[in-house]
Amino acid sequence: MNRDYQEGKRPQIPLQKANEVREILDHIERLADTDTAFQQWCNDYTHHRQALRSEITNALTSLNEQWRNYGYFLMLHFGGIWNTPELKGHSVNYSYSEYFRAMSAGNVRSLDEDPAVVEARRQHAASGKTDSPWVDQKRAEIEAALRRCVLRHYSPADRVERILGPENAHQPGPALKSQAVLEDENTGSFEYNSGSYDIEHLADHGFVFFYIEPAVSTFRASRFGGDDPARITVPIDRLEQQNGWVMLNDFLEREMPTLRANDQGELISYIRKVDKTLLEDTNWTGHMDEYVNVPAKSPEGKLRRALYTAKALFNEVEDSVDLVAGLARRAHDLMEYEDDDEDMPYRLVRIMRQLREEEDLLKAVLAKIDQEKLERLRQERAKALKDSKDYSHKVRIYRPGQLSHKTGHIQYNGVGTTDVRPEPGTANILVGADVIPGLALRCVVEIARIERTRPHVASRLKSMSGEALVRVLLKDFIRPQAMLQREVPFTRADVEFKNR
Numbered sequence: 001m002n003r004d005y006q007e008g009k010r011p012q013i014p015l016q017k018a019n020e021v022r023e024i025l026d027h028i029e030r031l032a033d034t035d036t037a038f039q040q041w042c043n044d045y046t047h048h049r050q051a052l053r054s055e056i057t058n059a060l061t062s063l064n065e066q067w068r069n070y071g072y073f074l075m076l077h078f079g080g081i082w083n084t085p086e087l088k089g090h091s092v093n094y095s096y097s098e099y100f101r102a103m104s105a106g107n108v109r110s111l112d113e114d115p116a117v118v119e120a121r122r123q124h125a126a127s128g129k130t131d132s133p134w135v136d137q138k139r140a141e142i143e144a145a146l147r148r149c150v151l152r153h154y155s156p157a158d159r160v161e162r163i164l165g166p167e168n169a170h171q172p173g174p175a176l177k178s179q180a181v182l183e184d185e186n187t188g189s190f191e192y193n194s195g196s197y198d199i200e201h202l203a204d205h206g207f208v209f210f211y212i213e214p215a216v217s218t219f220r221a222s223r224f225g226g227d228d229p230a231r232i233t234v235p236i237d238r239l240e241q242q243n244g245w246v247m248l249n250d251f252l253e254r255e256m257p258t259l260r261a262n263d264q265g266e267l268i269s270y271i272r273k274v275d276k277t278l279l280e281d282t283n284w285t286g287h288m289d290e291y292v293n294v295p296a297k298s299p300e301g302k303l304r305r306a307l308y309t310a311k312a313l314f315n316e317v318e319d320s321v322d323l324v325a326g327l328a329r330r331a332h333d334l335m336e337y338e339d340d341d342e343d344m345p346y347r348l349v350r351i352m353r354q355l356r357e358e359e360d361l362l363k364a365v366l367a368k369i370d371q372e373k374l375e376r377l378r379q380e381r382a383k384a385l386k387d388s389k390d391y392s393h394k395v396r397i398y399r400p401g402q403l404s405h406k407t408g409h410i411q412y413n414g415v416g417t418t419d420v421r422p423e424p425g426t427a428n429i430l431v432g433a434d435v436i437p438g439l440a441l442r443c444v445v446e447i448a449r450i451e452r453t454r455p456h457v458a459s460r461l462k463s464m465s466g467e468a469l470v471r472v473l474l475k476d477f478i479r480p481q482a483m484l485q486r487e488v489p490f491t492r493a494d495v496e497f498k499n500r
Contacts, residue, residue, distance in 0.1 A: 009078065010184060011066035018059045025053055065095060069243060071206030071485035072096035074180060079203030081251065086407055087425045097243050097431065104245070104431035104438065111427075111441040116448035134462060135444045141466030142473070143440035146236070149470065151210035151482050153232045154225040157497050160232065164492060176232060177487040179205040202251055207483035212236065212246070212439075212474055214467065219498045230497045232490050236436070236482075244484040245431040248442065256410055256423065257476060258295065259395035259450075265460030268391050269476035270297035272398075278305055299391065303384035310377040313369055320362040327355040395454050396446075398423065414453030421449065439480070443473040 028049070032039040042049065066073040073096045076082055087103075111117070117135050124133035131137075153176055163174050177185075179199075199205050211220065219229060238244060249256060257269035275296035279289060294301045331351045394413040401408045412419040430438040451458030461472065474480065 009074065009180075011063045011070070011073065012184075014059070015063040015067055018056055018063060021052075022056050022060065025049065025056065069096040069485065070180070071178070071204065071483070072100055072243075074203045074206040075100070077203075079201060081201045081425075082203075084425075100245060100429060101431045101434070103426045103429045104434040107427050107429060108434050108438045108441060111438065111445050114445045114448065116452060117445055120448050120451070135448055138447070138462065138466075138469065139437075139440045139444045142443050142469050143436055143466075145466035145470045146212075146436045146439055148215060148467075149212055149236050150215050151234050151236050151238065151484075152213050153208065153210050153234075153488075154220070154222040154229055155232070156226040157228045157230040157499070160230040160495060160497075164495065167492070173489055173491065175487045175489045176208045178208050178485070181206070181486050204483065207244075207485055208488050210234070210482040210484065212480055212482050214470065219496075225498070228497075228499050230495060233494050233496070234484075234488060234490060238484055238488070239435045239482060240433045242484050242488075243432055244435070244482060245429065246435050246439070246480050246482045248428045248430070248439075248478045248480050250479065250481065251425070251428065254400055254408060254425075254428075256396065256398040256478065258298070258397045259476060260391040261393040261395050261454060261457045262390045263393075263456075265454075265457040266391075267395065267457065267472070267476050268299070268387065270295050270301075271479075273297070275301055275305060278308055299384045299387035303381060303388060306377045306381040306384060310374060310381070313374060313377075317362070317365050317369070320358065320365050323358050327351055327358060331355060393454060393457070395450060395457055412449050412453045417453055419449060419453055435482070439473065439478075443469055443477060446473075446477045 028038075028042065032042040076096055076099055081087055120135045121133045163176070165174065211222070213220070215233075219225070219231065222229065225231070239246070253271065253273070255272055257271050259267055259269050261267050272295050274293055278296075279292075291300070291304050294304055296302075296305070331348060335348065396413070397411050399409045399411060407422050407424045410421045410423050412421070447458050447461045450461070461469065464472070
């Protein structure tokens with residue numbers, strides 16, 4: 001659907017007009033320097049010219065800021081979530097990025113002052129050790145590893161090829177463009193990934209979205225890439241250079257992944273999203289499903305899908321088995337029939353012939369079953385069942401607020417103890433230069449909190465390298481999305497195609 005950005009949402013239009021008015025005023029002043037009569041006219045209207053100059057100067061200051069930080073401008077003025085009490089910040093003061101940077105700075109400060117981190121530092125000081133506390137050592141390692149990461153945008157290969165254009169064509173360099181910029185250019189049909197929630201509530205469609213990944217990593221299974229994906233890689237320092245930001249977890253989902261551990265302290269993580277298509281995918285015809293709310297990516301959710309999918313392979317077989325069993329029961333009943341019935345032998349022969357035919361049909365149906373798929377499902381079922389038993393230690397679960405913009409809570413579980421922490425919306429935002437230090441701090445905070453309730457899990461995490469902890473951070477602790485404003489230039493060398 002085409003959206004009208006004329007009503008205050010296209011600052012570049014009045015910005016162009018304001019610059020034209022300023023140029024006219026400058027031209028008038030230049031004429032006054034060479035024309036005495038014109039100079040007299042200017043003197044007569046000095047007050048009006050000064051008032052107009054002041055108005056244009058103020059307008060240019062505001063409009064330049066709106067266009068320079070276009071993504072933040074759209075979010076603040078047109079995103080409903082930013083006006084909720086939980087996320088409402090301070091005054092803009094002609095800097096839209098500063099508005100969000102203030103939230104980010106508060107988030108970093110809160111992480112650094114987290115009670116679990118403060119307690120770790122206090123214990124270290126009390127021990128008499130002269131080196132840095134583990135929380136600060138690990139923070140430095142994680143931060144260094146994050147600076148070696150990159151930003152990656154996934155998209156279908158054919159879409160990326162269209163953006164690249166012919167290899168030797170004389171045209172501007174390729175660029176990834178936000179939905180807002182694409183709509184503003186009005187180039188006809190175009191493709192984008194922003195949903196209605198992004199536009200109406202977050203208004204973050206002035207940004208291009210990226211994953212944060214280690215530089216050396218395989219293609220992820222991203223829904224944005226489709227069956228034939230390509231990915232575009234840009235340096236992570238663009239977040240600071242181009243005033244980008246990171247949401248630690250999707251605002252629409254508003255959750256932290258659930259964490260469970262085994263006896264060795266190894267973690268698995270998954271979100272609360274349920275498997276909404278399973279019953280339809282497997283043509284479920286059984287009794288009411290008691291496990292509809294099981295998270296799809298949990299071991300139990302994977303076990304459920306493997307079982308239901310395997311059952312679906314036998315749906316046609318079940319019908320044949322029921323028919324064969326019914327015929328066998330009828331044959332048995334006739335043979336047990338004691339009355340003298342001259343027709344009984346003939347009826348029995350007919351049923352036995354029909355039984356043989358149905359048995360042949362049953363064998364044919366059984367032969368059609370995809371044995372490789374069945375074996376794969378058996379392996380998936382066995383692994384899911386094993387994981388369900390092995391990862392029995394509850395580590396962390398997120399409890400959402402009653403409304404999408406209300407504060408949720410994270411519950412850290414231990415043996416006979418729990419530690420509940422609020423997770424406000426402002427904790428989901430890191431801007432510019434805060435991104436890498438803030439992400440490193442968030443990782444350390446999670447380990448420090450877990451140490452209070454599951455020491456054996458924290459002990460294993462603390463033994464990991466910075467690179468390994470970055471992978472835990474980006475996969476298990478949070479699911480961040482990085483964003484750069486308006487449009488992001490790239491080169492052919494930045495593009496990889498998975499299937500070419």
